[in-house]
Amino acid sequence: MNHIPFTGMGLPGPNEGWDFADSQSDPLSAIHPYPAKFIPSIPRKLIEHFPPRKGLALLDPFCGSGTALSEAQAVGIPSIGVDINPIAVMISRVRSSEIPADALNIAQQVEMAARADLAPRVPLIPRLDHWFKPQVQSAIASLTKAIEVCGGDCRELLRLALSSIIVRVSNQDSDTRYAAVEKAVDAEDVYERFRSAVKKTLRALENRPVRLAGVEVIEADVLTIDRSMIDKPIGLVVTSPPYPNAYEYWLYHKYRMWWLGLDPLAVKEREIGARAHFFKGRNSHTAVDFQRQMANVLGMLRDVMVVGGHACFVVGRSRIRGEIVDNATIVAEAAAAAGFREVMRTERVIAASRKSFNLSHANIKTETVLVMRKQN
Numbered sequence: 001m002n003h004i005p006f007t008g009m010g011l012p013g014p015n016e017g018w019d020f021a022d023s024q025s026d027p028l029s030a031i032h033p034y035p036a037k038f039i040p041s042i043p044r045k046l047i048e049h050f051p052p053r054k055g056l057a058l059l060d061p062f063c064g065s066g067t068a069l070s071e072a073q074a075v076g077i078p079s080i081g082v083d084i085n086p087i088a089v090m091i092s093r094v095r096s097s098e099i100p101a102d103a104l105n106i107a108q109q110v111e112m113a114a115r116a117d118l119a120p121r122v123p124l125i126p127r128l129d130h131w132f133k134p135q136v137q138s139a140i141a142s143l144t145k146a147i148e149v150c151g152g153d154c155r156e157l158l159r160l161a162l163s164s165i166i167v168r169v170s171n172q173d174s175d176t177r178y179a180a181v182e183k184a185v186d187a188e189d190v191y192e193r194f195r196s197a198v199k200k201t202l203r204a205l206e207n208r209p210v211r212l213a214g215v216e217v218i219e220a221d222v223l224t225i226d227r228s229m230i231d232k233p234i235g236l237v238v239t240s241p242p243y244p245n246a247y248e249y250w251l252y253h254k255y256r257m258w259w260l261g262l263d264p265l266a267v268k269e270r271e272i273g274a275r276a277h278f279f280k281g282r283n284s285h286t287a288v289d290f291q292r293q294m295a296n297v298l299g300m301l302r303d304v305m306v307v308g309g310h311a312c313f314v315v316g317r318s319r320i321r322g323e324i325v326d327n328a329t330i331v332a333e334a335a336a337a338a339g340f341r342e343v344m345r346t347e348r349v350i351a352a353s354r355k356s357f358n359l360s361h362a363n364i365k366t367e368t369v370l371v372m373r374k375q376n
């Protein structure tokens with residue numbers, strides 16, 4: 001399918017209607033909290049307007065919770081997702097996999113085994129007593145252990161269910177507010193919420209449209225990924241990259257990772273845009289680091305994409321030391337240098353409820369939808 005450039009005034013095409021202001025949360029996206037996830041309508045519309053040729057795959061190099069992968073799967077396009085964050089990888093895998101056999105029964109057995117475990121070994125996690133009541137700690141530790149030994153295909157789904165409730169059973173005020181508050185939660189709440197998270201996840205998986213295509217999810221740093229891991233020809237990229245000083249994915253999932261035996265500090269080290277990299281100091285990052293990172297990503301995309309394929313980026317602005325940085329321009333320049341031609345650029349209004357504290361503070365109200373076509 002050929003596409004004409006849509007940047008001109010009055011041209012027909014998909015350069016309008018990207019706000020989706022009345023979009024509702026869909027059950028599949030709600031199985032686990034994730035910051036800055038796509039409204040499913042955005043990847044859906046990009047796939048509709050820039051479909052890859054038959055036999056080609058979609059790639060999301062920053063797949064997060066896997067929204068674009070699910071949209072591709074639902075319309076029969078094979079896809080590959082990459083993310084550095086193991087929580088992202090877990091969500092993306094669970095939402096795109098077969099429902100494990102006997103999941104509800106296994107979840108019940110896990111709960112019974114956890115309740116019977118009277119002396120669970122609570123792992124050494126920094127500031128655990130500040131964030132979790134002792135009886136909540138014991139219940140989570142018992143569930144984690146019972147899940148680890150449950151075996152079979154169910155383990156990842158049960159880990160996701162447990163991970164999804166961690167902030168709600170902690171003393172943390174909310175997913176986006178890192179303050180400890182007094183909450184009436186005890187061990188019974190942990191078990192109840194775990195049970196309902198399992199049921200909610202299974203319902204969402206059962207109600208998926210018929211799954212027509214395979215999804216592969218790779219846990220890797222996209223800046224150093226071995227290209228041969230992207231083992232399908234890519235006809236479409238749909239992604240929303242991390243960018244400086246906006247969301248901190250490792251921080252958002254820090255305690256989830258610790259409880260699941262993962263290392264949030266290793267993720268922080270490699271996470272593009274993490275605020276810690278921008279703190280004042282000799283090696284402090286600037287917009288130039290983001291330019292270098294995007295040049296690397298676009299170089300990788302050039303290598304794995306077919307000629308004529310489209311790379312679609314949804315990206316907002318940042319504020320670095322008081323200055324607003326237009327990340328879309330940085331991505332577009334990196335793409336042009338890698339041999340892509342811009343075919344669409346449009347602004348969409350970000351719903352107030354979806355903005356991070358940082359972006360609201362910087363009074364940033366829109367983000368850019370950018371589509372570039374790979375030339376020869």
Ligand SMILES: C[S@@+](CC[C@H](N)C(=O)[O-])C[C@H]1O[C@@H](n2cnc3c(N)ncnc32)[C@H](O)[C@@H]1O
Nearest residue numbers: 037038062064065067083084085221222271272
């Ligand atoms: C805007 S989010 C993507 C959200 C996704 N579109 C969704 O619907 O859930 C950006 C993602 O980039 C990931 N990321 C940050 N640095 C990375 C790196 N070096 N390699 C791979 N992924 C990275 C983050 O973990 C985060 O999940």
